[in-house]
Amino acid sequence: MGPGETWFHFIPGLTRFTESLQHAMGNGWIFGTEHTSDPAMHHVVMSVAVTAFLIVLGVKYRAALAATKDGGIVPARAFGFRAVVETICDTAIDMMSGIMGPKAARDFLPLIGTMAFFILFSNLFGLVPGLAASTDTLSTTAACAVVIFVATHWYGTKINGWNHWKHLFGPVLWLAPLMFVIEIVSHLARPVSLSLRLMGNMVGDHSVLLIFLGLVPILLPVPIMALGLLVCVVQALVFCLLSVVYIGLAIEQHDEHVEAH
Numbered sequence: 449m450g451p452g453e454t455w456f457h458f459i460p461g462l463t464r465f466t467e468s469l470q471h472a473m474g475n476g477w478i479f480g481t482e483h484t485s486d487p488a489m490h491h492v493v494m495s496v497a498v499t500a501f502l503i504v505l506g507v508k509y510r511a512a513l514a515a516t517k518d519g520g521i522v523p524a525r526a527f528g529f530r531a532v533v534e535t536i537c538d539t540a541i542d543m544m545s546g547i548m549g550p551k552a553a554r555d556f557l558p559l560i561g562t563m564a565f566f567i568l569f570s571n572l573f574g575l576v577p578g579l580a581a582s583t584d585t586l587s588t589t590a591a592c593a594v595v596i597f598v599a600t601h602w603y604g605t606k607i608n609g610w611n612h613w614k615h616l617f618g619p620v621l622w623l624a625p626l627m628f629v630i631e632i633v634s635h636l637a638r639p640v641s642l643s644l645r646l647m648g649n650m651v652g653d654h655s656v657l658l659i660f661l662g663l664v665p666i667l668l669p670v671p672i673m674a675l676g677l678l679v680c681v682v683q684a685l686v687f688c689l690l691s692v693v694y695i696g697l698a699i700e701q702h703d704e705h706v707e708a709h
Contacts, residue, residue: 490580490582490585491580491582491584491585491587491588492582493582494570494573494579494580494581494582495570495582495588497573498566498569498570498573498582499566501569502565502566502569505533505565508529509529509530509533512529512530513530536564537557537561540557540560540561540564540688541553541554541557543689543692544556544557544560544692547692547693547696548692548695548696548699548700552695552696552699556692556695559595559599560688560691560692563592563595563596563687563688563691564684564685564688566592567583567592567646567683567684567687567688568680568681568684570582570583570588571583571650571679571680571681571683571684572677572680574650574653574654574680575654575657575673575676575677575680580654581650581654583646583647583650583683584647584650584651584654585647586643586644586647588647589642589643589644589646589647590639590643592642592643592646592687593638593639593640593642593643593646594639596638596639596642596691596694596695597635597638597639599695600638600694600695600698601635601698603695603698603699604695604698604699607698607699608698608699612698615631616628616631616632616635617631618631638690638694642687642690642691645683645686645687646683646686646687649679649683650680650683653675653676653679653680654676656672656676657672657673657676660672
């Protein structure tokens with residue numbers, strides 16, 4: 449198995465397809481494909497694999513709900529797949545409700561939940577020998593961060609209108625040009641920090657694991673894998689928590705504006 453390849457690359461025609469895709473993209477102008485050690489664009493392959501995996505989980509969960517007589521209103525008696533999914537969702541919505549309120553938490557749960565599951569399982573796939581994490585390349589993490597960035601300002605503008613952008617100029621008119629530049633840099637730094645933090649931690653975590661697996665493949669890497677599991681969960685949590693904070697701040701200004709009047 450060559451550098452940048454996973455078990456998925458044994459699928460007939462997949463390597464040729466990804467190499468053709470990379471060539472069509474300009475031989476590396478997209479982040480994460482500029483290195484010749486990644487000829488098969490593993491982040492694209494793994495992103496598709498994680499997406500397909502989550503679709504299967506979603507279908508399985510819908511089937512589990514359909515099999516109940518109450519439509520899933522009553523919690524499952526036995527701890528199983530359905531209970532795990534519902535526990536994660538309940539924890540997420542409780543966390544979000546404390547930041548942006550119950551109504552906004554329900555409205556944004558699909559977006560944040562999708563990000564949480566995609567990032568978490570992308571991270572976890574990197575712990576499986578023979579697989580790789582799509583989140584260890586900037587192209588994947590930047591795409592996730594851009595989605596949050598666009599959603600923040602889209603819903604901020606939708607709810608608050610001009611007031612969403614008015615606060616960028618500050619409360620003092622003669623300081624408005626300086627405040628505008630500072631606020632713009634601050635807002636642009638958000639997706640940069642989200643993407644770089646996630647990518648950096650995943651690269652470091654999985655690089656350490658690969659080193660230990662190469663030195664002693666039996667028993668010794670187990671504590672490292674346990675630590676890696678914790679890092680994967682924490683990084684998905686941090687990304688989603690910061691995303692909730694950014695969106696919450698954008699939609700919160702409307703309430704403040706109303707109270708001021």
